[in-house]
C-alpha cells in the first residue's frame with residue numbers, strides 16, 4: 702500500500718475537535734468535583750442540573766474516584782498523540798502513557814461500577830456503558846500489549862479506539878444539550894432520564910465510527926512512519 706500524507710486541513714479540523722471535546726470533558730469533570738466537594742456551590746432551585754447533582758451526591762466517593770482520573774485522561778490524552786513530542790521525548794511519552802493508562806483503567810472500572818448501580822438513564826444507559834465501557838478497557842489493554850511487544854502500528858490503532866470512546870463522554874454533552882433544547886422548543890421541560898440513554902448510544906457510536914474511519918484513512922502513512930523509527 703502506498704504511503705500518503707493525510708490532508709493538512711483535515712488534520713487541523715480533527716485537532717480542533719479533539720481539543721474542544723477534551724475541554725468539555727475537563728469542564729464537566731471539574732464542575733462535578735466542585736459540586737461534590739462544596740455542595741450547593743453551583744446549584745440553585747432553577748438549575749436544570751439540580752436533579753443530577755442530588756443523584757451523584759448519593760455516591761460521592763465513587764463519583765470522585767471516577768471524575769478525578771477522568772481529568773488526567775482529558776489532559777494527557779491529546780499529548781500522547783503529538784508526534785513531535787513522541788519523537789523528541791520518548792521517555793516522556795512512555796511515562797505519561799503509563800499514567801494515562803492507569804487513570805483510564807480507574808475511569809473505566811469506576812464507570813462500569815456506577816453503571817451497575819442506579820443510573821439516570823436506566824437500562825438503556827446501562828447497556829451502552831456495559832458495551833462501550835468494556836470495549837474501552839479491552840482497547841487500552843490491547844494498546845499496552847502491542848506497545849510492550851514494540852508493535853507500534855497496532856499500538857497506535859488500539860490507542861485511537863480507546864481514546865475515542867473516552868472522548869465520547871464529551872461528545873455526549875452537546876447531544877444531550879440538543880435533545881434538551883429541542884424538547885424545550887416544543888414547550889416541554891424534559892427530565893434527564895428521558896434522553897440520557899439515547900445520548901450515550903449516539904455519542905459512543907459516532908465516536909467509534911469516526912475512530913475507525915481515521916484509522917483506515919491514515920493506516921498507510923502511520924505504518925510507513927513507524928517503520929522508519931530507529932530500533933532502541
Ligand code: HEM
Nearest residue numbers: 726729730733771774809812813815816820821834867870
Ligand atoms: C474519560 C473520560 C470521562 C469523563 C470526563 C467522565 C466524566 C463523568 C462525569 C463528570 C460524570 C458525572 C455526571 C455529570 O456530572 O454529568 C460521569 C458519570 C458517569 N460515567 Fe463517566 N466519564 C468518563 C469516562 C467514562 C467511561 C469510559 C465510562 C464507562 C465505563 C463512564 C461511565 C460513567 C457512568 C456510568 C456514569 C454515571 C451516570 C449515571 O449515574 O447515570 N465514564 N462521568
